[in-house]
Amino acid sequence: MHRPLSTFPRRRGAALLAILAFPLALAGCADNKPPRPATTTPVQAPVTTVTRLPQASTPATAAFAPVTSARPKVKYKAGEDPDFAERCGWPVKCPEPLPGAILPRKRIVAYYGNPQSKRMGVLGEFPKDEMLRRLKGEVARWEKADPGHPVQPALHLIAVVAQGTPGKAGKYRMVMPDEIVSQVYGWAREANALLFIDIQTGHDDIRTILPRFEWLLKNPDVHLGIDPEFNLIKSGKVPGTKIGTYDAADVNYVSGYLRDLVRKYHLPPKVLTVHRFTRNGVTNARSIVLRPEVQIVMNMDGWGAPWLKRDSYKDYVVAEPVQYTGFKLFYHNDTKKGDPLLTPQGVLRLHPKPLYIQYQ
Structure with a gap:
Protein backbone atom coordinates (compact mmCIF):
# COMPACT_ATOMS: atom_id res chain seq x y z
CA MET A 1 0.00 0.00 0.00
CA HIS A 2 2.13 2.86 -1.17
CA ARG A 3 1.96 6.01 -3.25
CA PRO A 4 3.01 6.17 -6.91
CA LEU A 5 6.39 7.70 -7.57
CA SER A 6 4.94 9.92 -10.28
CA THR A 7 2.69 12.03 -8.06
CA PHE A 8 2.88 13.90 -4.75
CA PRO A 9 2.06 12.98 -2.14
CA ARG A 10 3.47 9.62 -3.24
CA ARG A 11 1.57 6.51 -2.33
CA ARG A 12 1.95 2.79 -2.82
CA GLY A 13 -1.05 0.51 -3.55
CA ALA A 14 -4.77 0.32 -2.99
CA ALA A 15 -7.23 0.35 -0.11
CA LEU A 16 -7.58 -2.49 2.37
CA LEU A 17 -10.55 -4.75 2.84
CA ALA A 18 -13.22 -3.50 5.20
CA ILE A 19 -11.80 -5.63 7.99
CA LEU A 20 -8.64 -3.53 7.88
CA ALA A 21 -10.45 -0.24 7.37
CA PHE A 22 -8.06 2.16 5.63
CA PRO A 23 -4.79 0.20 5.32
CA LEU A 24 -1.68 1.85 5.02
CA ALA A 25 0.28 -0.38 4.30
CA LEU A 26 20.38 15.79 0.07
CA ALA A 27 22.70 16.18 0.77
CA GLY A 28 23.93 13.40 -1.55
CA CYS A 29 26.77 13.35 -4.03
CA ALA A 30 28.26 16.49 -5.43
CA ASP A 31 26.67 16.03 -8.82
CA ASN A 32 23.25 14.86 -7.64
CA LYS A 33 20.52 16.82 -9.34
CA PRO A 34 18.04 18.97 -7.33
CA PRO A 35 14.61 17.55 -6.49
CA ARG A 36 12.30 17.11 -9.48
CA PRO A 37 9.26 19.44 -9.31
CA ALA A 38 6.01 17.64 -8.53
CA THR A 39 4.26 16.68 -11.75
CA THR A 40 1.90 14.14 -13.11
CA THR A 41 3.53 14.34 -16.54
CA PRO A 42 6.33 11.80 -16.96
CA VAL A 43 9.66 13.28 -17.96
CA GLN A 44 12.56 11.51 -19.57
CA ALA A 45 14.90 9.91 -17.07
CA PRO A 46 18.36 11.52 -17.00
CA VAL A 47 21.21 9.65 -18.62
CA THR A 48 24.73 9.76 -17.25
CA THR A 49 27.43 9.55 -19.92
CA VAL A 50 30.93 8.28 -19.28
CA THR A 51 33.53 8.82 -21.98
CA ARG A 52 36.62 6.63 -22.08
CA LEU A 53 39.40 8.06 -24.31
CA PRO A 54 41.94 5.92 -26.19
CA GLN A 55 45.51 5.90 -24.92
CA ALA A 56 47.60 8.62 -26.51
CA SER A 57 50.53 7.61 -28.68
CA THR A 58 54.01 8.71 -27.68
CA PRO A 59 55.67 11.42 -29.86
CA ALA A 60 58.14 8.88 -31.29
CA THR A 61 55.44 6.61 -32.69
CA ALA A 62 52.63 9.06 -33.34
CA ALA A 63 53.42 9.36 -37.03
CA PHE A 64 53.17 5.62 -37.50
CA ALA A 65 50.19 4.91 -35.22
CA PRO A 66 47.04 3.72 -36.99
CA VAL A 67 44.18 6.15 -37.10
CA THR A 68 41.52 5.07 -34.62
CA SER A 69 38.33 6.66 -33.40
CA ALA A 70 37.40 7.19 -29.76
CA ARG A 71 35.73 4.27 -28.02
CA PRO A 72 31.96 4.39 -27.96
CA LYS A 73 30.52 6.34 -25.07
CA VAL A 74 29.08 4.27 -22.25
CA LYS A 75 25.55 5.39 -21.45
CA TYR A 76 23.88 4.51 -18.19
CA LYS A 77 20.29 4.91 -17.20
CA ALA A 78 19.58 6.52 -13.82
CA GLY A 79 20.73 4.35 -10.95
CA GLU A 80 23.09 2.26 -13.07
CA ASP A 81 26.28 4.34 -13.21
CA PRO A 82 29.05 2.72 -11.10
CA ASP A 83 31.13 5.91 -11.15
CA PHE A 84 28.24 7.92 -9.68
CA ALA A 85 27.77 5.26 -7.01
CA GLU A 86 31.46 5.36 -6.15
CA ARG A 87 31.40 9.14 -5.79
CA CYS A 88 28.45 8.76 -3.41
CA GLY A 89 30.39 6.37 -1.21
CA TRP A 90 29.68 2.86 -2.50
CA PRO A 91 30.65 0.28 -1.48
CA PRO A 127 -4.34 -19.00 -1.58
CA LYS A 128 -1.32 -20.10 0.41
CA ASP A 129 -0.21 -22.96 -1.86
CA GLU A 130 -0.48 -20.91 -5.03
CA MET A 131 1.28 -17.97 -3.39
CA LEU A 132 4.21 -20.16 -2.33
CA ARG A 133 4.36 -21.70 -5.80
CA ARG A 134 4.58 -18.25 -7.37
CA LEU A 135 7.29 -17.22 -4.91
CA LYS A 136 9.28 -20.33 -5.84
CA GLY A 137 9.01 -19.29 -9.48
CA GLU A 138 10.38 -15.82 -8.76
CA VAL A 139 13.26 -17.32 -6.80
CA ALA A 140 14.12 -19.49 -9.82
CA ARG A 141 14.06 -16.45 -12.13
CA TRP A 142 16.46 -14.53 -9.89
CA GLU A 143 18.78 -17.50 -9.59
CA LYS A 144 18.85 -17.79 -13.38
CA ALA A 145 19.52 -14.06 -13.79
CA ASP A 146 22.41 -14.13 -11.31
CA PRO A 147 23.64 -17.74 -10.99
CA GLY A 148 26.54 -16.79 -8.74
CA HIS A 149 24.26 -15.37 -6.05
CA PRO A 150 22.10 -17.82 -4.03
CA VAL A 151 18.54 -16.65 -3.39
CA GLN A 152 16.81 -16.83 -0.02
CA PRO A 153 12.97 -16.73 -0.20
CA ALA A 154 11.01 -14.72 2.37
CA LEU A 155 7.50 -13.69 3.34
CA HIS A 156 7.11 -10.05 4.38
CA LEU A 157 4.02 -9.71 6.57
CA ILE A 158 2.45 -6.36 7.46
CA ALA A 159 1.99 -7.19 11.13
CA VAL A 160 0.96 -3.67 12.17
CA VAL A 161 -1.31 -1.97 9.63
CA ALA A 162 -1.84 1.81 9.56
CA GLN A 163 -5.50 2.86 9.60
CA GLY A 164 -7.56 5.82 8.46
CA THR A 165 -9.47 5.84 11.76
CA PRO A 166 -8.05 6.06 15.30
CA GLY A 167 -9.52 2.79 16.60
CA LYS A 168 -9.93 1.92 20.27
CA ALA A 169 -6.33 2.78 21.09
CA GLY A 170 -6.51 6.10 19.22
CA LYS A 171 -3.28 5.22 17.42
CA TYR A 172 -4.43 4.89 13.78
CA ARG A 173 -2.96 1.41 13.51
CA MET A 174 -4.10 -2.20 13.86
CA VAL A 175 -1.90 -4.90 15.37
CA MET A 176 -2.54 -8.25 13.75
CA PRO A 177 -3.59 -11.04 16.14
CA ASP A 178 -0.80 -13.40 17.16
CA GLU A 179 -2.71 -16.24 15.51
CA ILE A 180 -2.41 -14.63 12.07
CA VAL A 181 1.26 -13.81 12.57
CA SER A 182 1.96 -17.38 13.68
CA GLN A 183 0.03 -18.72 10.69
CA VAL A 184 2.19 -16.80 8.22
CA TYR A 185 5.31 -17.81 10.12
CA GLY A 186 4.22 -21.41 9.59
CA TRP A 187 3.89 -20.76 5.86
CA ALA A 188 7.40 -19.34 5.78
CA ARG A 189 8.86 -22.34 7.55
CA GLU A 190 7.01 -24.68 5.20
CA ALA A 191 8.74 -22.97 2.26
CA ASN A 192 12.17 -22.76 3.98
CA ALA A 193 11.69 -19.00 3.83
CA LEU A 194 12.46 -16.16 6.20
CA LEU A 195 9.69 -14.14 7.81
CA PHE A 196 9.84 -10.35 7.94
CA ILE A 197 7.35 -8.55 10.15
CA ASP A 198 6.55 -5.06 8.90
CA ILE A 199 5.42 -2.28 11.23
CA GLN A 200 3.31 0.72 10.16
CA THR A 201 3.09 2.75 13.36
CA GLY A 202 0.41 5.31 12.46
CA HIS A 203 0.33 7.51 15.58
CA ASP A 204 2.05 4.94 17.79
CA ASP A 205 5.73 5.10 18.76
CA ILE A 206 8.10 2.47 17.38
CA ARG A 207 9.72 2.40 20.83
CA THR A 208 6.42 1.29 22.32
CA ILE A 209 5.26 -1.16 19.71
CA LEU A 210 8.46 -2.97 18.73
CA PRO A 211 8.95 -4.80 22.08
CA ARG A 212 5.54 -6.43 21.57
CA PHE A 213 7.17 -8.62 18.93
CA GLU A 214 10.07 -9.99 20.94
CA TRP A 215 8.22 -13.33 21.13
CA LEU A 216 8.62 -13.61 17.37
CA LEU A 217 11.89 -11.79 16.72
CA LYS A 218 13.76 -14.09 19.11
CA ASN A 219 13.59 -16.72 16.36
CA PRO A 220 16.67 -16.84 14.11
CA ASP A 221 14.66 -16.82 10.87
CA VAL A 222 12.49 -13.77 11.67
CA HIS A 223 13.54 -10.28 10.61
CA LEU A 224 12.05 -6.78 10.60
CA GLY A 225 10.79 -4.05 8.29
CA ILE A 226 9.80 -0.49 9.27
CA ASP A 227 7.83 1.93 7.12
CA PRO A 228 8.53 5.67 7.43
CA GLU A 229 5.55 6.50 5.21
CA PHE A 230 3.15 5.56 8.01
CA ASN A 231 5.05 7.04 10.95
CA LEU A 232 2.89 10.14 11.52
CA TYR A 246 11.79 8.42 10.30
CA ASP A 247 14.96 10.10 11.48
CA ALA A 248 18.29 8.35 11.87
CA ALA A 249 17.63 8.40 15.63
CA ASP A 250 14.56 6.19 15.10
CA VAL A 251 16.44 3.76 12.88
CA ASN A 252 19.28 3.66 15.41
CA TYR A 253 16.81 2.80 18.17
CA VAL A 254 15.42 -0.09 16.12
CA SER A 255 18.83 -1.46 15.16
CA GLY A 256 19.96 -1.14 18.77
CA TYR A 257 16.92 -3.10 19.90
CA LEU A 258 17.64 -5.83 17.35
CA ARG A 259 21.32 -5.90 18.38
CA ASP A 260 20.26 -6.54 21.98
CA ARG A 276 12.03 4.78 1.31
CA PHE A 277 10.68 6.61 -1.73
CA THR A 278 10.83 10.33 -0.83
CA ARG A 279 13.64 12.70 0.04
CA ASN A 280 12.37 13.26 3.58
CA GLY A 281 11.34 9.65 4.14
CA VAL A 282 14.53 9.14 6.11
CA THR A 283 16.27 12.19 7.53
CA ASN A 284 19.93 12.40 8.54
CA ALA A 285 20.56 9.06 6.83
CA ARG A 286 24.32 9.47 7.12
CA SER A 287 23.98 9.37 10.91
CA ILE A 288 22.58 5.83 10.87
CA VAL A 289 24.81 3.60 12.96
CA LEU A 290 26.01 0.32 11.50
CA ARG A 291 26.25 -2.62 13.89
CA PRO A 292 27.69 -6.12 13.27
CA GLU A 293 24.50 -7.69 14.64
CA VAL A 294 22.14 -5.87 12.24
CA GLN A 295 22.20 -5.63 8.44
CA ILE A 296 20.35 -2.53 7.22
CA VAL A 297 18.64 -2.49 3.82
CA MET A 298 17.34 0.78 2.37
CA ASN A 299 14.47 -0.54 0.26
CA MET A 300 13.44 1.59 -2.73
CA ASP A 301 9.66 1.70 -2.47
CA GLY A 302 6.94 3.37 -4.51
CA TRP A 303 5.39 2.41 -7.81
CA GLY A 304 5.62 3.80 -11.30
CA ALA A 305 7.23 3.41 -14.71
CA PRO A 306 10.65 1.70 -14.87
CA TRP A 307 12.48 4.95 -15.65
CA LEU A 308 10.91 6.64 -12.64
CA LYS A 309 11.75 3.79 -10.30
CA ARG A 310 15.38 3.89 -11.46
CA ASP A 311 15.44 7.65 -11.00
CA SER A 312 14.11 7.35 -7.45
CA TYR A 313 16.60 4.60 -6.66
CA LYS A 314 19.39 6.94 -7.69
CA ASP A 315 18.06 9.94 -5.74
CA TYR A 316 16.94 8.33 -2.49
CA VAL A 317 19.02 5.17 -2.11
CA VAL A 318 22.26 5.45 -4.10
CA ALA A 319 22.81 9.11 -3.24
CA GLU A 320 22.62 8.47 0.53
CA PRO A 321 24.53 5.26 1.22
CA VAL A 322 23.71 3.33 4.37
CA GLN A 323 24.69 -0.35 4.01
CA TYR A 324 22.72 -2.55 1.58
CA THR A 325 19.99 -1.76 -0.93
CA GLY A 326 16.61 -3.20 -1.82
CA PHE A 327 14.09 -2.70 -4.61
CA LYS A 328 10.32 -3.16 -4.60
CA LEU A 329 8.25 -4.35 -7.55
CA PHE A 330 4.46 -4.02 -7.81
CA TYR A 331 2.77 -6.65 -9.96
CA HIS A 332 -0.28 -4.44 -10.53
CA ASN A 333 0.60 -0.80 -9.88
CA ASP A 334 3.90 -0.77 -11.79
CA THR A 335 2.05 -2.01 -14.87
CA LYS A 336 -1.34 -0.28 -14.53
CA LYS A 337 -0.45 2.38 -17.13
CA GLY A 338 0.90 -0.11 -19.62
CA ASP A 339 4.51 -0.13 -18.47
CA PRO A 340 6.33 -3.44 -18.22
CA LEU A 341 7.33 -4.87 -14.87
CA LEU A 342 11.08 -4.61 -14.42
CA THR A 343 12.75 -7.99 -14.91
CA PRO A 344 15.49 -9.40 -12.69
CA GLN A 345 17.96 -8.62 -15.48
CA GLY A 346 16.77 -4.99 -15.53
CA VAL A 347 17.04 -4.58 -11.78
CA LEU A 348 20.50 -6.15 -11.78
CA ARG A 349 21.76 -3.32 -14.00
CA LEU A 350 21.41 -1.00 -11.02
CA HIS A 351 24.52 -0.07 -9.09
CA PRO A 352 24.84 -1.12 -6.37
CA LYS A 353 22.87 -4.25 -7.18
CA PRO A 354 19.95 -4.65 -4.74
CA LEU A 355 20.27 -7.60 -2.38
CA TYR A 356 16.69 -7.47 -1.16
CA ILE A 357 13.86 -7.78 -3.69
CA GLN A 358 10.27 -7.32 -2.60
CA TYR A 359 7.15 -8.11 -4.64
CA GLN A 360 3.77 -6.63 -3.73
Whole structure:
Protein backbone atom coordinates (compact mmCIF):
# COMPACT_ATOMS: atom_id res chain seq x y z
CA MET A 1 0.00 0.00 0.00
CA HIS A 2 2.13 2.86 -1.17
CA ARG A 3 1.96 6.01 -3.25
CA PRO A 4 3.01 6.17 -6.91
CA LEU A 5 6.39 7.70 -7.57
CA SER A 6 4.94 9.92 -10.28
CA THR A 7 2.69 12.03 -8.06
CA PHE A 8 2.88 13.90 -4.75
CA PRO A 9 2.06 12.98 -2.14
CA ARG A 10 3.47 9.62 -3.24
CA ARG A 11 1.57 6.51 -2.33
CA ARG A 12 1.95 2.79 -2.82
CA GLY A 13 -1.05 0.51 -3.55
CA ALA A 14 -4.77 0.32 -2.99
CA ALA A 15 -7.23 0.35 -0.11
CA LEU A 16 -7.58 -2.49 2.37
CA LEU A 17 -10.55 -4.75 2.84
CA ALA A 18 -13.22 -3.50 5.20
CA ILE A 19 -11.80 -5.63 7.99
CA LEU A 20 -8.64 -3.53 7.88
CA ALA A 21 -10.45 -0.24 7.37
CA PHE A 22 -8.06 2.16 5.63
CA PRO A 23 -4.79 0.20 5.32
CA LEU A 24 -1.68 1.85 5.02
CA ALA A 25 0.28 -0.38 4.30
CA LEU A 26 20.38 15.79 0.07
CA ALA A 27 22.70 16.18 0.77
CA GLY A 28 23.93 13.40 -1.55
CA CYS A 29 26.77 13.35 -4.03
CA ALA A 30 28.26 16.49 -5.43
CA ASP A 31 26.67 16.03 -8.82
CA ASN A 32 23.25 14.86 -7.64
CA LYS A 33 20.52 16.82 -9.34
CA PRO A 34 18.04 18.97 -7.33
CA PRO A 35 14.61 17.55 -6.49
CA ARG A 36 12.30 17.11 -9.48
CA PRO A 37 9.26 19.44 -9.31
CA ALA A 38 6.01 17.64 -8.53
CA THR A 39 4.26 16.68 -11.75
CA THR A 40 1.90 14.14 -13.11
CA THR A 41 3.53 14.34 -16.54
CA PRO A 42 6.33 11.80 -16.96
CA VAL A 43 9.66 13.28 -17.96
CA GLN A 44 12.56 11.51 -19.57
CA ALA A 45 14.90 9.91 -17.07
CA PRO A 46 18.36 11.52 -17.00
CA VAL A 47 21.21 9.65 -18.62
CA THR A 48 24.73 9.76 -17.25
CA THR A 49 27.43 9.55 -19.92
CA VAL A 50 30.93 8.28 -19.28
CA THR A 51 33.53 8.82 -21.98
CA ARG A 52 36.62 6.63 -22.08
CA LEU A 53 39.40 8.06 -24.31
CA PRO A 54 41.94 5.92 -26.19
CA GLN A 55 45.51 5.90 -24.92
CA ALA A 56 47.60 8.62 -26.51
CA SER A 57 50.53 7.61 -28.68
CA THR A 58 54.01 8.71 -27.68
CA PRO A 59 55.67 11.42 -29.86
CA ALA A 60 58.14 8.88 -31.29
CA THR A 61 55.44 6.61 -32.69
CA ALA A 62 52.63 9.06 -33.34
CA ALA A 63 53.42 9.36 -37.03
CA PHE A 64 53.17 5.62 -37.50
CA ALA A 65 50.19 4.91 -35.22
CA PRO A 66 47.04 3.72 -36.99
CA VAL A 67 44.18 6.15 -37.10
CA THR A 68 41.52 5.07 -34.62
CA SER A 69 38.33 6.66 -33.40
CA ALA A 70 37.40 7.19 -29.76
CA ARG A 71 35.73 4.27 -28.02
CA PRO A 72 31.96 4.39 -27.96
CA LYS A 73 30.52 6.34 -25.07
CA VAL A 74 29.08 4.27 -22.25
CA LYS A 75 25.55 5.39 -21.45
CA TYR A 76 23.88 4.51 -18.19
CA LYS A 77 20.29 4.91 -17.20
CA ALA A 78 19.58 6.52 -13.82
CA GLY A 79 20.73 4.35 -10.95
CA GLU A 80 23.09 2.26 -13.07
CA ASP A 81 26.28 4.34 -13.21
CA PRO A 82 29.05 2.72 -11.10
CA ASP A 83 31.13 5.91 -11.15
CA PHE A 84 28.24 7.92 -9.68
CA ALA A 85 27.77 5.26 -7.01
CA GLU A 86 31.46 5.36 -6.15
CA ARG A 87 31.40 9.14 -5.79
CA CYS A 88 28.45 8.76 -3.41
CA GLY A 89 30.39 6.37 -1.21
CA TRP A 90 29.68 2.86 -2.50
CA PRO A 91 30.65 0.28 -1.48
CA VAL A 92 29.99 1.30 2.12
CA LYS A 93 32.60 0.46 4.71
CA CYS A 94 30.68 -1.63 7.21
CA PRO A 95 31.33 -4.26 9.86
CA GLU A 96 32.45 -7.68 8.64
CA PRO A 97 29.45 -10.04 8.46
CA LEU A 98 29.13 -12.24 11.54
CA PRO A 99 28.59 -16.01 11.28
CA GLY A 100 25.13 -16.77 9.96
CA ALA A 101 24.72 -13.39 8.23
CA ILE A 102 22.47 -13.53 5.17
CA LEU A 103 23.87 -10.50 3.36
CA PRO A 104 25.78 -10.03 1.14
CA ARG A 105 26.28 -13.77 0.57
CA LYS A 106 22.64 -14.27 -0.48
CA ARG A 107 19.95 -12.21 -2.17
CA ILE A 108 16.54 -12.17 -0.47
CA VAL A 109 13.39 -12.37 -2.63
CA ALA A 110 10.24 -11.65 -0.61
CA TYR A 111 6.48 -11.67 -1.10
CA TYR A 112 4.77 -8.79 0.74
CA GLY A 113 1.26 -8.35 2.07
CA ASN A 114 -1.31 -9.46 4.64
CA PRO A 115 -3.44 -12.63 4.49
CA GLN A 116 -6.51 -10.64 5.57
CA SER A 117 -6.53 -8.66 2.32
CA LYS A 118 -6.20 -9.54 -1.35
CA ARG A 119 -5.38 -5.91 -2.15
CA MET A 120 -2.37 -5.28 0.08
CA GLY A 121 0.02 -7.50 -1.77
CA VAL A 122 0.71 -10.87 -3.31
CA LEU A 123 1.13 -12.56 0.08
CA GLY A 124 -2.64 -12.31 0.61
CA GLU A 125 -3.82 -12.13 -3.00
CA PHE A 126 -3.66 -15.87 -3.63
CA PRO A 127 -4.34 -19.00 -1.58
CA LYS A 128 -1.32 -20.10 0.41
CA ASP A 129 -0.21 -22.96 -1.86
CA GLU A 130 -0.48 -20.91 -5.03
CA MET A 131 1.28 -17.97 -3.39
CA LEU A 132 4.21 -20.16 -2.33
CA ARG A 133 4.36 -21.70 -5.80
CA ARG A 134 4.58 -18.25 -7.37
CA LEU A 135 7.29 -17.22 -4.91
CA LYS A 136 9.28 -20.33 -5.84
CA GLY A 137 9.01 -19.29 -9.48
CA GLU A 138 10.38 -15.82 -8.76
CA VAL A 139 13.26 -17.32 -6.80
CA ALA A 140 14.12 -19.49 -9.82
CA ARG A 141 14.06 -16.45 -12.13
CA TRP A 142 16.46 -14.53 -9.89
CA GLU A 143 18.78 -17.50 -9.59
CA LYS A 144 18.85 -17.79 -13.38
CA ALA A 145 19.52 -14.06 -13.79
CA ASP A 146 22.41 -14.13 -11.31
CA PRO A 147 23.64 -17.74 -10.99
CA GLY A 148 26.54 -16.79 -8.74
CA HIS A 149 24.26 -15.37 -6.05
CA PRO A 150 22.10 -17.82 -4.03
CA VAL A 151 18.54 -16.65 -3.39
CA GLN A 152 16.81 -16.83 -0.02
CA PRO A 153 12.97 -16.73 -0.20
CA ALA A 154 11.01 -14.72 2.37
CA LEU A 155 7.50 -13.69 3.34
CA HIS A 156 7.11 -10.05 4.38
CA LEU A 157 4.02 -9.71 6.57
CA ILE A 158 2.45 -6.36 7.46
CA ALA A 159 1.99 -7.19 11.13
CA VAL A 160 0.96 -3.67 12.17
CA VAL A 161 -1.31 -1.97 9.63
CA ALA A 162 -1.84 1.81 9.56
CA GLN A 163 -5.50 2.86 9.60
CA GLY A 164 -7.56 5.82 8.46
CA THR A 165 -9.47 5.84 11.76
CA PRO A 166 -8.05 6.06 15.30
CA GLY A 167 -9.52 2.79 16.60
CA LYS A 168 -9.93 1.92 20.27
CA ALA A 169 -6.33 2.78 21.09
CA GLY A 170 -6.51 6.10 19.22
CA LYS A 171 -3.28 5.22 17.42
CA TYR A 172 -4.43 4.89 13.78
CA ARG A 173 -2.96 1.41 13.51
CA MET A 174 -4.10 -2.20 13.86
CA VAL A 175 -1.90 -4.90 15.37
CA MET A 176 -2.54 -8.25 13.75
CA PRO A 177 -3.59 -11.04 16.14
CA ASP A 178 -0.80 -13.40 17.16
CA GLU A 179 -2.71 -16.24 15.51
CA ILE A 180 -2.41 -14.63 12.07
CA VAL A 181 1.26 -13.81 12.57
CA SER A 182 1.96 -17.38 13.68
CA GLN A 183 0.03 -18.72 10.69
CA VAL A 184 2.19 -16.80 8.22
CA TYR A 185 5.31 -17.81 10.12
CA GLY A 186 4.22 -21.41 9.59
CA TRP A 187 3.89 -20.76 5.86
CA ALA A 188 7.40 -19.34 5.78
CA ARG A 189 8.86 -22.34 7.55
CA GLU A 190 7.01 -24.68 5.20
CA ALA A 191 8.74 -22.97 2.26
CA ASN A 192 12.17 -22.76 3.98
CA ALA A 193 11.69 -19.00 3.83
CA LEU A 194 12.46 -16.16 6.20
CA LEU A 195 9.69 -14.14 7.81
CA PHE A 196 9.84 -10.35 7.94
CA ILE A 197 7.35 -8.55 10.15
CA ASP A 198 6.55 -5.06 8.90
CA ILE A 199 5.42 -2.28 11.23
CA GLN A 200 3.31 0.72 10.16
CA THR A 201 3.09 2.75 13.36
CA GLY A 202 0.41 5.31 12.46
CA HIS A 203 0.33 7.51 15.58
CA ASP A 204 2.05 4.94 17.79
CA ASP A 205 5.73 5.10 18.76
CA ILE A 206 8.10 2.47 17.38
CA ARG A 207 9.72 2.40 20.83
CA THR A 208 6.42 1.29 22.32
CA ILE A 209 5.26 -1.16 19.71
CA LEU A 210 8.46 -2.97 18.73
CA PRO A 211 8.95 -4.80 22.08
CA ARG A 212 5.54 -6.43 21.57
CA PHE A 213 7.17 -8.62 18.93
CA GLU A 214 10.07 -9.99 20.94
CA TRP A 215 8.22 -13.33 21.13
CA LEU A 216 8.62 -13.61 17.37
CA LEU A 217 11.89 -11.79 16.72
CA LYS A 218 13.76 -14.09 19.11
CA ASN A 219 13.59 -16.72 16.36
CA PRO A 220 16.67 -16.84 14.11
CA ASP A 221 14.66 -16.82 10.87
CA VAL A 222 12.49 -13.77 11.67
CA HIS A 223 13.54 -10.28 10.61
CA LEU A 224 12.05 -6.78 10.60
CA GLY A 225 10.79 -4.05 8.29
CA ILE A 226 9.80 -0.49 9.27
CA ASP A 227 7.83 1.93 7.12
CA PRO A 228 8.53 5.67 7.43
CA GLU A 229 5.55 6.50 5.21
CA PHE A 230 3.15 5.56 8.01
CA ASN A 231 5.05 7.04 10.95
CA LEU A 232 2.89 10.14 11.52
CA ILE A 233 3.04 10.64 15.28
CA LYS A 234 4.87 13.97 14.97
CA SER A 235 2.67 15.49 12.27
CA GLY A 236 -0.56 14.19 13.76
CA LYS A 237 -1.91 13.66 10.24
CA VAL A 238 -4.18 10.78 9.29
CA PRO A 239 -2.35 7.93 7.50
CA GLY A 240 -2.87 8.22 3.78
CA THR A 241 -3.19 12.03 3.81
CA LYS A 242 0.49 12.80 4.35
CA ILE A 243 3.79 10.99 3.94
CA GLY A 244 5.50 10.20 7.24
CA THR A 245 9.18 10.05 8.10
CA TYR A 246 11.79 8.42 10.30
CA ASP A 247 14.96 10.10 11.48
CA ALA A 248 18.29 8.35 11.87
CA ALA A 249 17.63 8.40 15.63
CA ASP A 250 14.56 6.19 15.10
CA VAL A 251 16.44 3.76 12.88
CA ASN A 252 19.28 3.66 15.41
CA TYR A 253 16.81 2.80 18.17
CA VAL A 254 15.42 -0.09 16.12
CA SER A 255 18.83 -1.46 15.16
CA GLY A 256 19.96 -1.14 18.77
CA TYR A 257 16.92 -3.10 19.90
CA LEU A 258 17.64 -5.83 17.35
CA ARG A 259 21.32 -5.90 18.38
CA ASP A 260 20.26 -6.54 21.98
CA LEU A 261 17.98 -9.42 20.87
CA VAL A 262 20.82 -10.98 18.89
CA ARG A 263 23.04 -10.87 21.94
CA LYS A 264 20.35 -11.98 24.38
CA TYR A 265 19.25 -15.03 22.39
CA HIS A 266 22.60 -15.79 20.68
CA LEU A 267 21.16 -15.28 17.20
CA PRO A 268 22.70 -14.70 13.78
CA PRO A 269 22.48 -11.09 12.56
CA LYS A 270 19.05 -9.60 11.92
CA VAL A 271 18.10 -7.95 8.64
CA LEU A 272 16.31 -4.59 8.98
CA THR A 273 14.56 -3.19 5.92
CA VAL A 274 13.66 0.52 5.84
CA HIS A 275 11.25 1.50 3.07
CA ARG A 276 12.03 4.78 1.31
CA PHE A 277 10.68 6.61 -1.73
CA THR A 278 10.83 10.33 -0.83
CA ARG A 279 13.64 12.70 0.04
CA ASN A 280 12.37 13.26 3.58
CA GLY A 281 11.34 9.65 4.14
CA VAL A 282 14.53 9.14 6.11
CA THR A 283 16.27 12.19 7.53
CA ASN A 284 19.93 12.40 8.54
CA ALA A 285 20.56 9.06 6.83
CA ARG A 286 24.32 9.47 7.12
CA SER A 287 23.98 9.37 10.91
CA ILE A 288 22.58 5.83 10.87
CA VAL A 289 24.81 3.60 12.96
CA LEU A 290 26.01 0.32 11.50
CA ARG A 291 26.25 -2.62 13.89
CA PRO A 292 27.69 -6.12 13.27
CA GLU A 293 24.50 -7.69 14.64
CA VAL A 294 22.14 -5.87 12.24
CA GLN A 295 22.20 -5.63 8.44
CA ILE A 296 20.35 -2.53 7.22
CA VAL A 297 18.64 -2.49 3.82
CA MET A 298 17.34 0.78 2.37
CA ASN A 299 14.47 -0.54 0.26
CA MET A 300 13.44 1.59 -2.73
CA ASP A 301 9.66 1.70 -2.47
CA GLY A 302 6.94 3.37 -4.51
CA TRP A 303 5.39 2.41 -7.81
CA GLY A 304 5.62 3.80 -11.30
CA ALA A 305 7.23 3.41 -14.71
CA PRO A 306 10.65 1.70 -14.87
CA TRP A 307 12.48 4.95 -15.65
CA LEU A 308 10.91 6.64 -12.64
CA LYS A 309 11.75 3.79 -10.30
CA ARG A 310 15.38 3.89 -11.46
CA ASP A 311 15.44 7.65 -11.00
CA SER A 312 14.11 7.35 -7.45
CA TYR A 313 16.60 4.60 -6.66
CA LYS A 314 19.39 6.94 -7.69
CA ASP A 315 18.06 9.94 -5.74
CA TYR A 316 16.94 8.33 -2.49
CA VAL A 317 19.02 5.17 -2.11
CA VAL A 318 22.26 5.45 -4.10
CA ALA A 319 22.81 9.11 -3.24
CA GLU A 320 22.62 8.47 0.53
CA PRO A 321 24.53 5.26 1.22
CA VAL A 322 23.71 3.33 4.37
CA GLN A 323 24.69 -0.35 4.01
CA TYR A 324 22.72 -2.55 1.58
CA THR A 325 19.99 -1.76 -0.93
CA GLY A 326 16.61 -3.20 -1.82
CA PHE A 327 14.09 -2.70 -4.61
CA LYS A 328 10.32 -3.16 -4.60
CA LEU A 329 8.25 -4.35 -7.55
CA PHE A 330 4.46 -4.02 -7.81
CA TYR A 331 2.77 -6.65 -9.96
CA HIS A 332 -0.28 -4.44 -10.53
CA ASN A 333 0.60 -0.80 -9.88
CA ASP A 334 3.90 -0.77 -11.79
CA THR A 335 2.05 -2.01 -14.87
CA LYS A 336 -1.34 -0.28 -14.53
CA LYS A 337 -0.45 2.38 -17.13
CA GLY A 338 0.90 -0.11 -19.62
CA ASP A 339 4.51 -0.13 -18.47
CA PRO A 340 6.33 -3.44 -18.22
CA LEU A 341 7.33 -4.87 -14.87
CA LEU A 342 11.08 -4.61 -14.42
CA THR A 343 12.75 -7.99 -14.91
CA PRO A 344 15.49 -9.40 -12.69
CA GLN A 345 17.96 -8.62 -15.48
CA GLY A 346 16.77 -4.99 -15.53
CA VAL A 347 17.04 -4.58 -11.78
CA LEU A 348 20.50 -6.15 -11.78
CA ARG A 349 21.76 -3.32 -14.00
CA LEU A 350 21.41 -1.00 -11.02
CA HIS A 351 24.52 -0.07 -9.09
CA PRO A 352 24.84 -1.12 -6.37
CA LYS A 353 22.87 -4.25 -7.18
CA PRO A 354 19.95 -4.65 -4.74
CA LEU A 355 20.27 -7.60 -2.38
CA TYR A 356 16.69 -7.47 -1.16
CA ILE A 357 13.86 -7.78 -3.69
CA GLN A 358 10.27 -7.32 -2.60
CA TYR A 359 7.15 -8.11 -4.64
CA GLN A 360 3.77 -6.63 -3.73
